[in-house]
Amino acid sequence: MTEATPNPATPNPATFDILGIGNAIVDVVSPADDQFLSRHDMRKGAMMLVDAAAADTLYAAMPPGQESSGGSAANTCAVAAALGARVAYIGKVAVDPLGVVFRHDIKAVGVHFPTSPLTGGAPTARCLILVTPDGQRTMNTFLGACVTLDGSDVDPALVAAASVTYLEGYLFDPPAAQAAFHKAASAAHAAGRQVALSLSDPFCVNRHRSAFRDLVAHHVDILFANETEITSLYEQNTFEAAAEAARADVGLAVLTRGEAGSLILRGDQSMTVAAEPTHVLDTTGAGDAYAAGFLTGLTAGKPLQVCGRIGSIAAAEVISHYGARLAADLHGRIAALAG
Amino acid sequence: MTEATPNPATPNPATFDILGIGNAIVDVVSPADDQFLSRHDMRKGAMMLVDAAAADTLYAAMPPGQESSGGSAANTCAVAAALGARVAYIGKVAVDPLGVVFRHDIKAVGVHFPTSPLTGGAPTARCLILVTPDGQRTMNTFLGACVTLDGSDVDPALVAAASVTYLEGYLFDPPAAQAAFHKAASAAHAAGRQVALSLSDPFCVNRHRSAFRDLVAHHVDILFANETEITSLYEQNTFEAAAEAARADVGLAVLTRGEAGSLILRGDQSMTVAAEPTHVLDTTGAGDAYAAGFLTGLTAGKPLQVCGRIGSIAAAEVISHYGARLAADLHGRIAALAG
16 A cells, blocks of 8 residues: 555656556447347446457447547546646557557547557457447447557556556456556556556456455555446445445545545545536546546646546546547636635 | 439339449548648638548648548438438448448448458548538548549449449549449440439539539439539539529439528429428538438439428438438438328
């Protein structure tokens, strides 16, 4: 357990506020009805991993779609950069047009993206997303080039140059990426920096519970999770019990609860932050955007309550339209916050 | 000059109502301000052809985007198929992920798409589209694989099997495609079928005016154009003078005027059709959708006035949201039309 505020022993000022590491994915979004989900054995709202053949079969059955850059940590990086943070990202795409799209979109918001692409292997990862009339998204991810991300893609000097290294839980699905995760966490702590983890989704937590429990207890300084993720991680029946387990386990726990706002726990401190009122159109990316806002505030030295407010404002903007990245300029609203 | 209604001498019933031939393009749409257009020497609202290097430079400068299938005739085919017409499409993509996206999207709405992709050459065409805050779109097209579409891609048996072969004016930009155009027109007329042409945009008309004038007078049965296109084609100062020139030149002229509706001219008949009231969000694809609705009605044997109404309803749907293809199911509204 380390302190959530910058370590005063850090010798050099950080070059980056946030370094994100995650699965570099292009989203393919199509409308679908509930019958389509049943016919293809999908659990509504979940993210399922699919192989190349299953992805091809599913894509062939899907209606026309729209493509845009996605990936949980990549969304967080793009939103944080748009909010003014200095951001870098590590993730693996292929040398193909979707890889070009991914690289373009994350660089276009000012994110430093040094990871060399995979040549001659699997294509750029894609997530086939079905949006049902109730606004829920059901995701089917073909990891493609992401499965080759490993420790060699993590430059310890880059990690050492970032105030916070932010890792998505989905990174535990491709096996080689776990080595990248551990290498990054070690390099961050060796340089006196912080490590943050987002649990990604409750099914991801189920797949990797023991690894996550070990990580959170021993290698993570800042934990982001929503209600279903945190109760799943600690196998508790109530949010309150899970929150207390998180408080005991990690230096800073940031727990989001949708419309009920968020709860920030540090040591014996507890802070609640209200959700920002908005018209919800598509909840995808809400957690990614909240983490982006929170870390943008934290690395700028804002009080935790203000960090939560920035997170809530960013999340509210993202869920008010389709797509997981910011569509509006929030600089004015964030500058107006006290603190 | 041939009749606009199916030729009674046609020996076999058509397998397809519409065969579209055009540039197979994936759109990349990003927001931009007017300064961005000036800095990159773009004329607002126009479609400009760019080479691979210029496309790369422009893409690097563009904000994050969204990708979806486009192409004028391809949009018409997708809308017509969604309206219930039996549709085929000829257009050239490459063997790359954007080519897969294009093929998926047009096949997913039921369009027959037999054209073999280009291997080992240029990539799938893309149109870099900047949307300014006033809702206008400025387009920059890198034709890529489209420049290899030629006569060998046109199967005369497929043309002979379609009631109407529909050609986009943009097809005159890649030089080899003109041979495809002429081969298709000859095959259609040899089989007693109809040839339709859409002028695409006034700048395209400027680039190819004499070729278009010759075509319209000698090889086209149905002409689609908007006000600026038709006045440019005939180099007239008024819409009325241009419309009379079109009446004298072509069997069936269908002239769209935005909010002012459309004018249908056949021989000495003149019919006006009101525009369908809607909230305009993005006018891209309005002409493509109108042509789709009109031809769907025409090939189903509807009176011209009803064809115009179906065109207006389809266009109104498409301009009420972003994207050039239908988002709503219009079957009920169209079935309710008299005729």
